Amino acid sequence: EIVLTQSPGTLSLSPGERATLSCRASQSVSSSYLAWYQQKPGQAPRLLIYGASSRSTGIPDRFSGSGSGTDFTLTISRLEPEDFAVYFCQQYDSSPYTFGQGTKLEIK
Amino acid sequence: QLQLQESGPGLVKPSETLSLTCSVSGASININNYYWGWIRQPPGKGLEWVGSIYYSGNTYYNPSLKSRVTISVDTSKNQFSLKLSSVTAADTAVYYCARHGRRSSTSLNWFDPWGQGTLVTVSS
Numbered sequence: 001e002i003v004l005t006q007s008p009g010t011l012s013l014s015p016g017e018r019a020t021l022s023c024r025a026s027q028s029v030s031s032s033y034l035a036w037y038q039q040k041p042g043q044a045p046r047l048l049i050y051g052a053s054s055r056s057t058g059i060p061d062r063f064s065g066s067g068s069g070t071d072f073t074l075t076i077s078r079l080e081p082e083d084f085a086v087y088f089c090q091q092y093d094s095s096p097y098t099f100g101q102g103t104k105l106e107i108k
Numbered sequence: 109q110l111q112l113q114e115s116g117p118g119l120v121k122p123s124e125t126l127s128l129t130c131s132v133s134g135a136s137i138n139i140n141n142y143y144w145g146w147i148r149q150p151p152g153k154g155l156e157w158v159g160s161i162y163y164s165g166n167t168y169y170n171p172s173l174k175s176r177v178t179i180s181v182d183t184s185k186n187q188f189s190l191k192l193s194s195v196t197a198a199d200t201a202v203y204y205c206a207r208h209g210r211r212s213s214t215s216l217n218w219f220d221p222w223g224q225g226t227l228v229t230v231s232s
Contacts, residue, residue, distance in 0.1 A: 033217075035217075035218035035219075043224075044204055044206075044221075044222035044224055044225050045155070045219075045222055046221075046222070047218060047221070050217070050218045050220075056220065088154065088155055090155075090218060090219070092211075092215070092216060092217050092218055094215075095168060095170075095215075096157055096170040096171060096172070097157045097216065099154055099155040099156070099157070100154065101154040102154055
């Protein structure tokens with residue numbers, strides 16, 4: 001089973017700042033089979049990124065994904081108030097399909 | 109627009125069977141290249157994939173839950189269902205259903221979209 005470790009656990013930033021979230025896999029994730037989701041309180045997760053760097057439909061271009069192998073990054077270039085949420089990564093290289101424990105992005 | 113909606117009892121007694129249904133609207137469940145999955149999230153914790161089913165009935169389960177999980181599909185109602193047997197307090201979670209992309213005959217992709225989720229509490 002591929003274990004995903006996200007860091008930091010909590011990230012405190014201000015609107016307008018740049019956010020960098022990390023997702024590290026316990027073994028290489030082939031072909032960048034990695035997705036990112038955003039979850040706001042009381043809501044279902046929303047797909048942001050798939051294939052490590054492809055934005056899902058309707059996702060603003062301030063969200064970008066990068067990385068390969070075991071290290072992946074979600075970057076939010078300029079934080080908007082609606083971006084403060086919890087972010088999860090998910091690998092779909094192999095079953096069982098696993099998620100990271102999440103990074104909470106909070107307003108500083 | 110594709111929408112998914114979970115339904116079922118919000119309270120289940122320990123050792124009993126949890127049963128949930130996901131109703132799909134806006135698209136047919138009989139569609140190639142998509143499975144239909146269940147994911148759960150214990151309160152304040154992360155996400156765990158439970159299992160997924162194709163319209164043909166083919167299933168994939170998380171090995172950690174496989175002995176207790178059954179997922180079925182009813183194409184006539186455009187629904188799929190989850191049964192989790194012998195539940196304990198550790199099974200208390202918000203259960204989400206979601207469309208699960210199919211990459212090949214043996215590999216699946218990301219989840220999109222998701223239902224709103226339903227909280228199931230295991231307690232006597």
